[in-house]
Amino acid sequence: MTMYESFRQCALKNPDKTAMVFYGGRIKFSRLLDLVDRAAYGLNGLVKRDDVVTLCVPNSPSAAIALYAVNKLGATANLVHPLIKKDGLVKSMEKVGSKLLITYDLYEERKNLDCKMLVSDSSYFMGGIAKLYYRLTNRKKIGKISGKFESLFAYEPLVGSQRTSTGRAIFLPSGGTTGDPKIIMHSDEAFNGLCSHIDFFLSEPVKNYTAMYSVLPIFHGFGLCMNLHMCMTQCLTSVMTLKFNAKSMLKAVEKEKVNIITGVPAMFIKLLACDKLAEADLSSVKDCYVGGDSAPEELVERFNKALVQGGSSAKLHVGYGLTETVTVCAVTNNKYDREGSAGYPIPDTELCITDGTKKLPPFEVGELCIRTPLLMLGYYGTDETPIKKLCGEDWLFTGDLCYLDPDGYLFFKQRVKNMIKVSGVPVFPSEIEKLVVKLDGVKNVAAIGIPDETKGEVVKLFVEKTDEADEEQLRQKVMDECKAKLIVYAVPKVIEFRTLPLNAIGKVDRKLLK
Numbered sequence: 319m320t321m322y323e324s325f326r327q328c329a330l331k332n333p334d335k336t337a338m339v340f341y342g343g344r345i346k347f348s349r350l351l352d353l354v355d356r357a358a359y360g361l362n363g364l365v366k367r368d369d370v371v372t373l374c375v376p377n378s379p380s381a382a383i384a385l386y387a388v389n390k391l392g393a394t395a396n397l398v399h400p401l402i403k404k405d406g407l408v409k410s411m412e413k414v415g416s417k418l419l420i421t422y423d424l425y426e427e428r429k430n431l432d433c434k435m436l437v438s439d440s441s442y443f444m445g446g447i448a449k450l451y452y453r454l455t456n457r458k459k460i461g462k463i464s465g466k467f468e469s470l471f472a473y474e475p476l477v478g479s480q481r482t483s484t485g486r487a488i489f490l491p492s493g494g495t496t497g498d499p500k501i502i503m504h505s506d507e508a509f510n511g512l513c514s515h516i517d518f519f520l521s522e523p524v525k526n527y528t529a530m531y532s533v534l535p536i537f538h539g540f541g542l543c544m545n546l547h548m549c550m551t552q553c554l555t556s557v558m559t560l561k562f563n564a565k566s567m568l569k570a571v572e573k574e575k576v577n578i579i580t581g582v583p584a585m586f587i588k589l590l591a592c593d594k595l596a597e598a599d600l601s602s603v604k605d606c607y608v609g610g611d612s613a614p615e616e617l618v619e620r621f622n623k624a625l626v627q628g629g630s631s632a633k634l635h636v637g638y639g640l641t642e643t644v645t646v647c648a649v650t651n652n653k654y655d656r657e658g659s660a661g662y663p664i665p666d667t668e669l670c671i672t673d674g675t676k677k678l679p680p681f682e683v684g685e686l687c688i689r690t691p692l693l694m695l696g697y698y699g700t701d702e703t704p705i706k707k708l709c710g711e712d713w714l715f716t717g718d719l720c721y722l723d724p725d726g727y728l729f730f731k732q733r734v735k736n737m738i739k740v741s742g743v744p745v746f747p748s749e750i751e752k753l754v755v756k757l758d759g760v761k762n763v764a765a766i767g768i769p770d771e772t773k774g775e776v777v778k779l780f781v782e783k784t785d786e787a788d789e790e791q792l793r794q795k796v797m798d799e800c801k802a803k804l805i806v807y808a809v810p811k812v813i814e815f816r817t818l819p820l821n822a823i824g825k826v827d828r829k830l831l832k
Contacts, residue, residue: 319510329350334346338350356472357470360472373395373536373537379558380442398410407427418433424456489503490537490538532558540645544646583613584774595624609637635650638720644694648728663728681722738777740776757799
């Protein structure tokens with residue numbers, strides 16, 4: 319079954335249920351399905367089976383419609399961050415041979431792009447007041463738009479699906495297990511399979527749930543699968559938002575009686591800092607999950623207290639996952655919970671710890687390996703793979719140091735990879751370093767992640783300058799270049815000038831940087 323077919327099956331069974339709530343606007347499953355079929359008809363002249371369509375969009379009903387319409391046509395959705403810079407977007411599209419870009423009205427880089435493009439009106443599905451406010455406050459940024467995505471809704475619905483469930487459905491960006499930027503290929507089965515385990519995640523039968531708050535972005539496996547696709551295939555209302563705002567979220571949780579909250583650690587930190595949390599009614603909340611990065615135990619404890627104060631019996635659960643396995647592959651829940659644990663393996667998933675040649679017993683630290691039917695199809699454009707033989711079986715080698723206890727609970731120690739996660743968003747040191755080292759006055763450069771109370775990690779950049787370069791002028795030049803060429807999460811928070819330490823083979827010794 320394809321992702322579209324799984325969504326369609328749910329929509330036909332629950333036509334009058336609200337599928338999405340978006341800034342006061344409400345969409346039933348029947349209408350959403352109709353719009354997906356209409357958009358598919360409109361795209362049919364632009365996209366054919368096995369083509370790649372790039373989606374550079376924030377969370378919105380139009381983003382979901384585009385995703386399922388592309389899937390219905392048998393094409394592949396290449397998802398990128400909606401704040402990606404022009405160079406990064408062009409590079410991604412060229413790498414996968416993308417035939418079409420679907421983006422949004424506030425993406426200013428679109429004005430400098432020369433490609434086949436449709437632009438979504440982010441306010442299209444908003445309620446009246448929110449729509450008016452959005453258009454008035456953003457009219458200068460939006461400007462004139464030719465080729466609106468929503469114009470596809472005027473077409474007749476496309477009958478029949480052109481896709482089989484065996485091919486590449488989704489391309490997701492990731493650091494891979496080697497720390498270098500990769501494009502990960504996933505099938506329909508991987509996303510549908512993870513959603514089929516919903517009863518494992520929830521503390522009550524799914525029939526007792528009505529709504530989930532969807533703030534996690536769809537370019538990330540966590541947001542795409544556990545928020546959007548989970549809601550659209552399990553008959554849950556997705557309360558969507560373009561970007562996170564603590565006060566707005568608390569209001570939405572109360573008004574829509576939200577049962578499930580998911581987020582990255584930075585989101586829960588901001589919620590705890592919000593003065594409205596103490597008086598918020600959280601009694602409808604049954605389950606909360608934090609992922610995308612390691613969550614400090616103190617954060618979990620503090621938010622659990624806030625849930626109790628808000629009248630909820632829920633707990634904030636943690637998990638471990640990789641984009642190579644769609645997202646989460648181990649998680650704590652009401653049944654499987656152990657202090658300090660990063661989770662218990664979900665159904666049909668095996669974990670083991672290895673020293674590289676053999677499996678290690680409980681409590682011994684080594685590299686975590688995973689076996690699951692939800693595994694990626696591979697990395698696009700390369701034969702490189704983290705899937706290797708261990709004791710005669712194929713396992714995904716994660717590059718993360720962990721251990722298992724005798725009952726199978728996972729305990730995370732540290733990431734071996736150099737990848738940095740800022741507010742749960744992967745940031746690749748190599749991209750920052752390749753950009754900055756080209757600047758006049760720079761001899762060498764290294765980027766690392768340093769702890770941050772709000773974002774989990776931020777980027778610290780070490781720059782070794784030439785003798786003649788002026789430090790302050792170079793600092794400004796580096797910041798200007800980073801802001802112009804990098805995604806906002808990758809812009810350094812701290813820049814330190816120093817001679818970089820080298821190891822025996824002449825590479826920067828990152829262990830000595832902090």
